[in-house]
Amino acid sequence: MERLQKVIASSGYTSRRKAEELIKKGFVFVNGKKVVELGTKVESNDEIVVEGHVLSVENKEYYLLYKPTGVITTTSDEKGRKTVVDLIKTDKRIFPVGRLDYDTTGVLLLTNDGEFANILMHPSNKIEKVYLAKIDGILTKVEQTALRSGVFIDGFKTSPAKVKIKQYSKTSNLSLIEITIHEGKNHQVKKMFEAVNHKVVKLKREKLGIFTTTGLKAGEYRRLTLKEIKKVYALRGE
Numbered sequence: 557m558e559r560l561q562k563v564i565a566s567s568g569y570t571s572r573r574k575a576e577e578l579i580k581k582g583f584v585f586v587n588g589k590k591v592v593e594l595g596t597k598v599e600s601n602d603e604i605v606v607e608g609h610v611l612s613v614e615n616k617e618y619y620l621l622y623k624p625t626g627v628i629t630t631t632s633d634e635k636g637r638k639t640v641v642d643l644i645k646t647d648k649r650i651f652p653v654g655r656l657d658y659d660t661t662g663v664l665l666l667t668n669d670g671e672f673a674n675i676l677m678h679p680s681n682k683i684e685k686v687y688l689a690k691i692d693g694i695l696t697k698v699e700q701t702a703l704r705s706g707v708f709i710d711g712f713k714t715s716p717a718k719v720k721i722k723q724y725s726k727t728s729n730l731s732l733i734e735i736t737i738h739e740g741k742n743h744q745v746k747k748m749f750e751a752v753n754h755k756v757v758k759l760k761r762e763k764l765g766i767f768t769t770t771g772l773k774a775g776e777y778r779r780l781t782l783k784e785i786k787k788v789y790a791l792r793g794e
């Protein structure tokens with residue numbers, strides 16, 4: 557059960573403030589009945605009609621962006637920097653699912669479907685995120701073990717990570733490490749490597765659950781297929 561104005565806003569139809577105005581003015585019907593109470597709760601299968609438009613999945617949009625560096629993961633920035641939403645041509649009020657740092661690249665989903673985003677971000681669903689991190693130096697066996705069993709970042713112990721050494725270059729003294737986690741704390745991967753005294757110089761999210769950047773170049777995006785959307789919904793409540 558969610559508040560009617562929130563459901564209208566998260567459908568992308570309008571802002572929450574405008575949705576409240578429309579409700580108060582009597583332009584919103586739930587299952588055929590006019591609703592003017594702002595606190596009204598609705599269920600996902602309720603039929604909501606706003607100004608004669610039925611809110612439905614037809615209003616929902618789902619994108620997979622290969623986030624390039626140099627864009628921030630928010631819907632707007634007070635400093636006027638380019639955001640991930642600016643990269644996608646749509647008139648819907650989409651938002652990013654989770655966050656990637658300004659200098660991190662890789663898989664980022666954007667949608668105007670709040671429930672879809674919640675499924676992907678809810679910790680209990682343990683969606684795997686695979687990152688490719690370029691770090692300075694060599695990750696010793698002891699450091700690998702530390703990352704695999706969990707390290708302390710900001711007073712929180714990370715869950716066991718999967719760690720694979722992909723490459724080491726003697727000339728540059730840089731290593732390429734694949735690290736898989738399911739949590740999403742702020743700057744988590746960078747802080748995990750910091751905890752074992754390595755600096756991340758480059759970071760890409762290769763995979764988020766079933767999603768990868770395959771077929772896309774940095775800055776490009778595509779719509780999700782219905783099959784992919786259904787696969788995410790199938791994770792609900794597990």
Ligand code: URA
Pocket residue numbers: 655656657658660742743744745746747759
């Ligand atoms: N971990 C980080 O440190 N940065 C990101 O952008 C994503 C995960």
